[in-house]
Amino acid sequence: MDERKGWSWRLAGLLSPAAFWLGIFFMLPLMLILVYSFGRSGVYGDITITFDPSNYLRVFDPLYLEIIGRSLAIAGLTTLFCFALGYPLAYFITFKGGRWKLALLLMVMIPFWTSLLVRAYAWVVILGGNGIANRSLQFLGITSEPLNLIFTPQAVMMGMVYSYLPFMILPLYASLEKFDSRLKEAAQDLGASRWHTFWKVTFPLSLPGVIAGSILVFIPSAGEFVIPDLLGGSRTVMTGNLIQQQFLNARDWAFGSALAVMLGVLMLGAILLYIRKVGTDKLEGV
Amino acid sequence: MAKRISRGRFLKTMGAGAVAGSTFSILSCSVSTSPQSSGDGGGNGGGGNGGGGNSLNLYNWSDYVAEETLPGFEEETGIRVTQDFYASNEELLARLQSGAAGYDVIVPSDYMVAIMQKSGVLQELDFEQIPNFENVGEEFRGLSYDPENNFSVPYQWGTTGLLYNRAEIGEITSWDAIFDPEFEGRIAMIDDVRETLGAALMSLGYSINSTDEAELEEAQSLLVEQKPLLRGYFDSTEITPLVENGDILIGHVFSGDGMTPTMDNEDLAYIIPEPGATRWTDNMCIPNGAANVEGAHQFINYILAAGPGAALTNYTYYGTPNEAALPDIDEELTDIPEYDPPDEVFDRLQVIEDVGEATRMYERIFTEVKSS
Numbered sequence: 001m002d003e004r005k006g007w008s009w010r011l012a013g014l015l016s017p018a019a020f021w022l023g024i025f026f027m028l029p030l031m032l033i034l035v036y037s038f039g040r041s042g043v044y045g046d047i048t049i050t051f052d053p054s055n056y057l058r059v060f061d062p063l064y065l066e067i068i069g070r071s072l073a074i075a076g077l078t079t080l081f082c083f084a085l086g087y088p089l090a091y092f093i094t095f096k097g098g099r100w101k102l103a104l105l106l107m108v109m110i111p112f113w114t115s116l117l118v119r120a121y122a123w124v125v126i127l128g129g130n131g132i133a134n135r136s137l138q139f140l141g142i143t144s145e146p147l148n149l150i151f152t153p154q155a156v157m158m159g160m161v162y163s164y165l166p167f168m169i170l171p172l173y174a175s176l177e178k179f180d181s182r183l184k185e186a187a188q189d190l191g192a193s194r195w196h197t198f199w200k201v202t203f204p205l206s207l208p209g210v211i212a213g214s215i216l217v218f219i220p221s222a223g224e225f226v227i228p229d230l231l232g233g234s235r236t237v238m239t240g241n242l243i244q245q246q247f248l249n250a251r252d253w254a255f256g257s258a259l260a261v262m263l264g265v266l267m268l269g270a271i272l273l274y275i276r277k278v279g280t281d282k283l284e285g286v
Numbered sequence: 287m288a289k290r291i292s293r294g295r296f297l298k299t300m301g302a303g304a305v306a307g308s309t310f311s312i313l314s315c316s317v318s319t320s321p322q323s324s325g326d327g328g329g330n331g332g333g334g335n336g337g338g339g340n341s342l343n344l345y346n347w348s349d350y351v352a353e354e355t356l357p358g359f360e361e362e363t364g365i366r367v368t369q370d371f372y373a374s375n376e377e378l379l380a381r382l383q384s385g386a387a388g389y390d391v392i393v394p395s396d397y398m399v400a401i402m403q404k405s406g407v408l409q410e411l412d413f414e415q416i417p418n419f420e421n422v423g424e425e426f427r428g429l430s431y432d433p434e435n436n437f438s439v440p441y442q443w444g445t446t447g448l449l450y451n452r453a454e455i456g457e458i459t460s461w462d463a464i465f466d467p468e469f470e471g472r473i474a475m476i477d478d479v480r481e482t483l484g485a486a487l488m489s490l491g492y493s494i495n496s497t498d499e500a501e502l503e504e505a506q507s508l509l510v511e512q513k514p515l516l517r518g519y520f521d522s523t524e525i526t527p528l529v530e531n532g533d534i535l536i537g538h539v540f541s542g543d544g545m546t547p548t549m550d551n552e553d554l555a556y557i558i559p560e561p562g563a564t565r566w567t568d569n570m571c572i573p574n575g576a577a578n579v580e581g582a583h584q585f586i587n588y589i590l591a592a593g594p595g596a597a598l599t600n601y602t603y604y605g606t607p608n609e610a611a612l613p614d615i616d617e618e619l620t621d622i623p624e625y626d627p628p629d630e631v632f633d634r635l636q637v638i639e640d641v642g643e644a645t646r647m648y649e650r651i652f653t654e655v656k657s658s
Contacts (some may be wrong), residue, residue, distance in 0.1 A: 043642050044405040045383050063650070067657050129533035146533075148471060151518040234477050235517015235658040249376045249479060250649040 029092025037257035046161045049191070055258035064242065068263065071239040072270070075222035078160040082168040083210070085161065088173035090209075104212035105173065108166050116163055121231045123159055124150055129233075151233030159231040160221050167220075168213040176202075211278060216273055222267060239263050306428070316458045345370045345378065345389040347568070349523075350442075352594075352601035359588050362490060365581045374478065375416045383446055387575040390582040396567050397480075397640045400431040404640075408571050409435045415551065415583035418590035418610075426607035429567060438569035440607035442598065444541035444563035445635060446481055447624070451535045453553035460560040461489030463536055464510065472516045472535040474528055477519035479652040480638050481564060482509065485538060488562035494636040497644040509655040519656065529554060540566075542603040546623055556624050558631055564568065565635035567607070615658045 025154055040048045058064070075145040093104045111119060126132050127150035148154060179202060187197040225240030234241075239259065246256030304608050344351075348371040356367045368458075370389070372378045375398035382392070383405065394402060402408050414418055419439060426440045450458060454467065464485070474480045484494040486505035496502060517534050525537035530547050544556030570589065572582045588594055595611030598604075603619060604625065606612070619625050627635070641648065 043378065043645065044401060046405065063654055063657065067653075070657070075371075085520075128531070129528075131530045148517075233474075233520060234514065234656060235513070235518050237653060242653065245649060245653065248374065250379050250646055250647075251376070251379070252646060 002117055014147050015093040027149075033260055036253055039215065039254045039257075040253045041254040045253065047253055052094070052164075052254075055255045057260065058255055061261050063257070067237050068266070069238050070236075071222050072266070074157070074160070074236075074238065075224075077157065078164060078221040079168075079214050079217045081157070081212065083160045086165055086168035086172055086213065090169050090176055093169075095181075096175040102111040105170075106234045108169050112166065117226060117230075118164070120159055120227055123155070123162070124230055127155060128243045141209050153232065153233070153236060156232040156236055157229050160224060163227065164217040166220055171216065172206065172209040173214035175206045177213075179205055182271060207278070211275060214274070218271070219267055223263065239260050287419075292551050295461040295518070312411045314651060315643070318550070324564050336413050336498060340365050340581075341365045342390045342585055343388055345381075346371060347374070347399075349394065349395060350568075352597040353599075354597055355594060358597070359585060360593060362588065363584050365578075365584065367585070374577075379405070379407075380414070380438070382573055388577050389573055390634050391585050392557060392573055393441055394438075395569060396429065396431045396569070397638045399569050399571060399638045402571070403437050404574075405431065407573050409574050409576070409579070410436050411439065411572065411586070415468060415488045415580070416587045416590065418587045421590050421592065421610040423607050423609045426567065430639070432569075438571050441568045441570050441605060442602060442604040443565065443567040444557050444604040445624070445627070446522075446538070446540055446566065447544055447556060447558045448474070448539045449529050449539045449544040449547065449554060449556050451529060451553055452555045455535055457555075458557065458559075460603070461485055462621070463559075464538065465489070465512050466517070467515060471517060472533075473512075473515050473516045474525045474534050474536075475512075475519050475542075476522050479648050482519065482538070483652060484511075484636075484638065484647055487561075488636065489559075491561055491600045493535050493566060494562070495639045497640055497641055497647075499647075502647060506651045506655060509651075510658045513655060515656055541624065545575065545603050545619070548622070549618060550626075556622075558624055558627060559636070560634070562634045563638050565632075565637055567637075571654065 009046060017269070036047060038049075038051050038053065038140070039055075040052055043046065043122075059068075089108075093101060097104050102189050112127055128134070129146040129148075129150075131150070133149055134143075134201045137143045137147065138145075182199055183201050185200045192200065222238075223243075224238060224241045225244050228236045228238050228241060230233065243259050243263070246259060250256075287289070287404060295430045302420045304541065305443060306365055342365050344367050346369055351369070356369070360366050372381065375395050378394055379398060379402060382389075382402070385388045399408075402467055403554075413435075414579055416439065422440060426443070429440075432438045448461075448463065450463070455463070456518075464475070465471065475485070480494075483505055484504075487496050487501065488598055490501070490504055490508065492498075492501045492505070496505075517528065518526070520544045522538075522540045525534075525539050526543045528534045529539075529553065539556070541556065541558075548554045548556055570586045572586075589598065590608055590610075592608070592610035592614065595606050595608035596614035599606040600614075600619065603625070606615070623631075
């Protein structure tokens, strides 16, 4: 009994820094946002704390619903592209990387060494009218005039995939790395084609990585607001931009909070649904 | 309302302040401009060191002091200035309201002075300590947003107009050019609700401060129609290089950003479009909670002296309210008619005022335009 109690004290001791950190810097602000979301913003930004659900009703304005829907679609598309690009790459690094494995992984991570803003701004320079991309195209005689590469929806998509790709590759690598290659041999010994082996053995076993990667890409991209501004010329409004505007321009923290809460709830729902559909069912089937 | 920020400075600022896309990193970039002190990396939620008579925290628009301004002030007073930057009046207000303390001098624009005074974040100035106020021109005193100059002293002023490639499209005189399908994809507007919606309102002949729903709706549909013609909505400082390198032909910019490139490129010109354009005034104010109130007054007084005032304008290319500085303004600047517009132009300039409740309507319209 005593011993168990000792353990729990020790455990509490170990957990308390994290609990303290999350409590102060995560739970408290989250609670504040929840309280604000039911408040009422004055014209000059002051907030009256009440229990007024009208901020949530305003979210159902078709304009805002469209923006939220668009954000989720863009985030979904980003996740899909990241998966399509990331899976083969993670597969290659794991199984064919050999002694280059570490170097290859490092190359995936190197962009993280500088800030997202600087990297996004680098794309503005690369894709600009006088940028490297356009000059190369013209030098090679492929185009005669500068193309509009930057400040387009395509540039936003590219920037999102570029920024979040490592979040997909790393969990995929982690889960493929644990894969026991003898299972592959066994499948092939039993007559499965390589294609069959992949779909019936390798892929299902890498699903935890797929799920983790998708979530890590989907969540931040749905709330993204820097990339649409920098690479899209602010012509696409995403939920992140909308929330930012409420806090900084409209002086409407209450509505901004309600939007943030709604986005959080929506994402949580989407992720639970996703884990249910793709996750546990398949995992149980394995 | 100046958003002068050079590319090099932009990257430096972003690099210092940014932590991999975290929400507020873009909003809180802090760079120390005083040669001796080192940058504090940004995001510290307020001015750096608390009290102390020999340091001053200036919260300003980027690239809005001359190179010699802060060193000159330090030499004269021994007070070392640390500078933080914001990108919009609204951001400045949000930071002050969220409790950021320790800033000694801030530089809000006209309508924001009125808003800030109403929300009680400013303290009254002591003019005993600002003898150089006598240098402020008559037409820059007692402006509508602070009729008694209780809270604010003018810093710089300017207009918002169009920078365009005259060599390619010929002379233009009015806002019509930014709605002309001929320039599809070669137009950029300022990413600021009051300026861009204001441009639409003024081009329709309405007040920039209209709260009339029908007028605002008309302006909205004009902007929705315009959107396919746009390259995008940017900060004024980002638009200037786009015009310079030929990416776009017409850019909506603040006057300093508009006149600077015309100095060494004859093809480019800045105009104050018809029928009306924005005239704005940025002001020095002292927020509540300032740690060095005396130093703040000294700084305001320093800026209003002849030499420092002229240095400021010769660097930013924005107008000075400081009459003592006028003789020292560079001639190449005073030669540009748009720098100091003649009366008939001056008379059609409009000043942005706080629209109160209608702020939300403005925001919603701009959101609707941008997501159309």
